[in-house]
Amino acid sequence: MIRFADDTTKQQVYNMWKTVFGDSDEYMEIYFREKYRNENTLIYFDEEKDKEKAVSSLQMLPFNFSFHGGEIPIAYFSGLCTLPEARRKGFMGALIEKSFNEMDKNGVPLAILVPQEESVMKFYRQFGFIQTFDAGAPLPDLREIISESDNLKAAYETFDSFFRRRDMTVQKSPEDFQAIVEEAALFDFPVKRSLMGMSRVIDAEKLLAVFAKKYPETQISVKISDPLIRKNNAVFVIEKGKVARSNPEKVVRYNLETDALVQLLLGYKTSTFTIDYSHIFPEKQPLIGFMME
The missing domain is CATH 3.40.630.30 (Gcn5-related N-acetyltransferase (GNAT))
Known part of the structure; x- marks a missing residue:
């Protein structure tokens, strides 16, 4: 139960x-x-x-x-x-x-997780999760930020500015930051780097709608397959900044599983697919870190 x-x-x-x-x-x-x-x-x-x-x-x-x-x-x-x-x-x-x-x-519309070790990635893949974040990118130095700031509010503003200007990253609230600092202090403020993370589409239509609005010049049709979330199994047409469901029998240009879709929507190495999708889905550098891992 x-x-x-x-x-x-x-x-x-x-x-x-x-x-x-x-x-x-x-x-x-x-x-x-x-x-x-x-x-x-x-x-x-x-x-x-x-x-x-x-x-x-x-x-x-x-x-x-x-x-x-x-x-x-x-x-x-x-x-x-x-x-x-x-x-x-x-x-x-x-x-x-x-x-x-x-x-x-x-x-x-989107779920994200950070597997404790690579060996458990196979377990999560069976539920549609796939890698969308790489480990190792430098992150702000919390010790330095705290020491150079007059108070926690000012420190948060410095910390937030690093993430706020980035696309494809988790944003932290002042309350999140307070917990992050408190946790880091337990371990004497270790140097942090980005984490390897995985993502899973929950609502394909909502994510495609945001994408379509950002890129109104994009016109594509795509058939999505999802063995676990029934509503995602559909044909979507993107044009003029909007997304719409279409006839399931429509001949489409692309057929995608949701794991490939989430990598494309997050811009994760889109030029390395068998088909180069980077002219449709711009390549980005998704980043995740400071998750109290």
Whole structure:
């Protein structure tokens, strides 16, 4: 059974996180104070001897994401974990698919996550996630920003200016920044670099609409295939700055799975596809970092 967390089950999520990730109490105090919210947390409860036990959970943290000159709401997957004794039973997969429904209901068109290690990327690929962010790009030096700023507000403005001018990146609020600084202080402000991340289309039409508005000169027809989110299976025609659904039998120029679509929409190495799409989908440098990873 899957339910959202509440005040009676929050501690079970905390305990599960501690068991699986082994983070320090200091870090977890910051995270569960600043980032955790019941309404963003899905839990899978396994029934054992007429009792329910929380065995798997994930969190969908809301952020804004700069996307083709504007901002869209996204969900950042955090704290995906399953107790060791409950693994390989499909619990996390069920949570992920449930989260797609919740995001769609809430008008969130894109999901992003940062896998802890490359070995788990294969697991996420089966749910339509694909790499859209590379690791290793330099990020602002928090220690330097803090030391050169008169107060936290001024420090945030400096920090924010780096990300605000970029396309295809997660934007942070002043509250996000405060948590980032507090977490960094625990580890003596380590030098940070961008993270390897993956993305998943939740609502193809909404993302294509933003793209079409930004590039009104673009005229293409594309058939999208999505084995998990039915509404994305459609033919879309983009012209004159708008997107519209078309006859499913229409002959189209491009046939795309949603994993390829999200790479193209985020401008991730679009010139390296078998077909060079960069003349349609401009190549960009998606970047993600400072996610309290």
